Structures are given as structure tokens and as C-alpha cells.
Amino acid sequence: MILPNDVVMHFAIVILGVCGFFVAKHIYNHKKAGLVLVCPIRFDCNTVVNSDYSRFFGIPVEILGMFYYSLITLLHAVLLFPQISSLDFLINSSLILSVMAFLFSLYLIGVQIFALKKGCSWCFVSAAVSTFIFIFSVL
Secondary structure (H helix, E strand, C coil), X not given: CCCXXXXXXXXXXXXXXXXXXHHHHHHHHHHHHCCCCCCCCCCCHHHHHCCHHHEECCEEHHHHHHHHHHHHXXXXXXXXXXXXXXXXXXXXXXXXXXXXXXXXXXXXXXHHHHHHCCCCHHHHHHHHHHHHHHHHHHC
């Protein structure tokens, strides 16, 4: 059975959204429990996720991430069933969200490199997931 390209893209974005959610949840759980967030590679995740830049308008970035990934996953899960959805509105909403998330990820990567001069591999993974969601949304 050959699936249409749009179904494959929506399914890929659902999988990426779930992965992104769990990365953001991992960061959230560590911060909430007061545990040190250790990076899988030689970065300083704990310093990055507890920095002054870890909140956006007072909201922890990891909560914004969990919200974004949940919403994008839900949107694309619905898009897997086009007969029950208004495709144009959902596709446009998804595209706008993915562009905003991609740009926000670029901003956060810039903060790590230029302002903090420290990196967080969990944050880079989340940015990569966000980037792939953006790319797949545009295709």
C-alpha cells in the first residue's frame, strides 16, 4: 500500500511532536523536582535551563514547548483524517505555529551561543525537532 505524501508528512510531524513534547517534559520534570539536568554530551544544560532566559514573558520555555508540541501533534493527528477537518484552516494554523516555533528556536540557540556562551543538548534536540516540523510543514 502506498500512502499519499501528505499523510506521510502529517504522520512524521505527529511523531516529531510527541518526541518534542517528551524532551520539553524531561526538562520540566527536572526543573520542577530541583534535579540537575545533565546533558548527554559536554554542555551545561542545567545552567541554560535555569538562566534568566529560561522564561518568556514569565512563562517557562519548557512549558511553552510542551504546549506547542501538544498543539502541533493534535493538529496533524486531525489532518490525518481530512474527511473530518477543515484542511485550509488547520494547515495554515500549523504553518504559522511551526514558523513561530522555528524562529523562537533560532532565538534560543542564539541566546545559548552569544549571551550565555553555554549550550544545552536537550535544547538543541528540541530546536532540531522544531526545525524538522517547520520543514515538513512547508513541504
